Amino acid sequence: MKVRKLIFPQQMEIINHQPLILAAGFFDGLHLGHQNVIGTAIRLARIKGLPAGVLTFDRHPSVVFGPQKGANYQYLSAPKRKLELFRNLGVDIVYIAQFDREFSQLTPPEFVDKFLMSLHLDTLVAGFDWTFGPKDLATMKQLKILAANRFDIVEIPKLQLAGEKISSTNVKKYLAQHQIFQANLFLGYNYQNSGPVVHGRAIGRTLGFPTANVAVAADQLLPALGVYVTRILVDDCWYPAMTQIGRNLTFNQGQNPVTVEANILNFQQDIYGQNVRLEWLQYLRGEIAFANKQQLIAQLQQDQLATRKYFEKK
Ligand SMILES: Cc1cc2nc3c(=O)[nH]c(=O)nc-3n(C[C@H](O)[C@H](O)[C@H](O)COP(=O)(O)O)c2cc1C
Ligand SMILES: Nc1ncnc2c1ncn2[C@@H]1O[C@H](COP(=O)(O)OP(=O)(O)OP(=O)(O)O)[C@@H](O)[C@H]1O
Known part of the structure; x- marks a missing residue:
């Protein structure tokens, strides 16, 4: 071309x-x-x-x-x-x-x-x-x-x-309202964002849920803040993941900038600096400011179950 x-x-x-x-x-x-x-x-x-x-x-x-x-x-x-x-x-x-x-x-x-x-x-x-x-x-x-x-x-x-x-305006509207299924239906493919994996605050691993922080360029539209079932492309291979777009409300009184963090299921590699793609599949919930780490961990376990279920059905 x-x-x-x-x-x-x-x-x-x-x-x-x-x-x-x-x-x-x-x-x-x-x-x-x-x-x-x-x-x-x-x-x-x-x-x-x-x-x-x-x-x-x-x-x-x-x-x-x-x-x-x-x-x-x-x-x-x-x-x-x-x-x-x-x-x-x-x-x-x-x-x-x-x-x-x-x-x-x-x-x-x-x-x-x-x-x-x-x-x-x-x-x-x-x-x-x-x-x-x-x-x-x-x-x-x-x-x-x-x-x-x-x-x-x-x-x-x-x-x-x-x-x-079927219009770009309507797809954007759906993404802004967590309606991933509708957005993907109108697109005819699953909506994606991409970027390099950058260093976060390394809190995720202390929760038992390490995350790949994806630096999505400012000209790419992200779905609305929340937690989603996703797939992530690393080294030409797709992996199931659960991904949050949010401010990590439980930490630092919600003063953090918006980040995109993917916890990849059954994955232990170091992928800092690599370019990855995220494919948005299903909205799970909004971000919650938890009273403590234990509550956040309990919720992440629930999210992981929901993510596994999604992929088992496929
Ligand atoms: C699927 C998923 C859901 C999350 N949900 C919440 C949440 O509801 N509230 C919150 O404060 N943080 C949430 N987090 C963010 C964790 O707090 C985050 O992984 C942690 O702050 C790690 O940050 P770091 O990558 O900078 O170490 C979520 C992360 C993931 C991967
Ligand atoms: N649903 C549709 N049916 C037929 N033609 C379409 C449709 N959507 C877009 N097009 C056509 O595709 C081309 C690109 O359209 P454009 O980029 O304006 O898309 P759009 O999705 O309608 O955008 P917006 O939502 O911003 O109005 C134009 O020729 C436009 O008329």
Whole structure:
């Protein structure tokens, strides 16, 4: 899979390849709706014997425009993970347009004439609600008019589950409400976070439950605080684990920063410094400020039983 960064207008002239089937969207999370859009582009590309491309942006448009302006946006799939998901789907080429002021101020006709036309499109595939500028002007209906006699448009109708649109916004909402099953259902895979294992305060092992503290980068969205059944990928091998996202309320009067700590079942290796992935499977409970260590240990034993049960059923 090729990856090209596009900075408009400087880097547009380097594009010179055969006609392309292009799926367009931001695609945060690559949920089932996105998979349908990109999957359609890929199938069409294979039929026509052309490459299948994806057009995305280097940051979420709301970082430039919306209420989150200038904020640290948290992604379901931060840049590296997004590329991995595109690759898994079988995309041939990814165009990442730099979403800066200049690019964002293109009018709808300019976006088509100056930007899309230089990508040498055979067909553009996008969802029914894709916009490429102001919501009321840059609609799919308008795109069909602007593209007439130049490239084809395939519009993908709304994909819903139980009356709800499969969307990044809904997946984020579920993760914020501990609804892991719903989030994973909409994604079509189990939600993940990743990062290196860093040193904690080494309290876990004194409880009989050593934990791998995973330093998840700030641009990755984490599920809401709480305790979860997870799987963890260490050295290409998945292990059952129970993981807390929380402040270790029992210690230091809850003044600790939020950490992600995984107790891996039946595991004794030293994995400091290694990159791991956590896959979120089921919400168990909220974090509790216990009166003493013994109560915390008793609860951790309960959590371990629940975790074992989850994996026995699988
Ligand atoms: C599955 C799991 C559940 C946990 N639940 C709680 C909890 O409810 N309350 C709490 O204060 N700490 C909880 N902890 C955090 C422990 O206090 C934590 O493992 C300990 O502080 C170790 O920190 P360290 O890695 O910095 O040594 C939990 C940890 C795990 C792995
Ligand atoms: N449920 C869906 N059905 C059909 N097309 C979809 C669906 N969800 C997204 N798309 C399309 O996929 C592309 C990427 O969409 P976008 O990144 O805006 O996703 P989204 O999940 O709708 O995001 P958000 O929740 O932030 O609005 C667009 O072409 C969009 O129209």
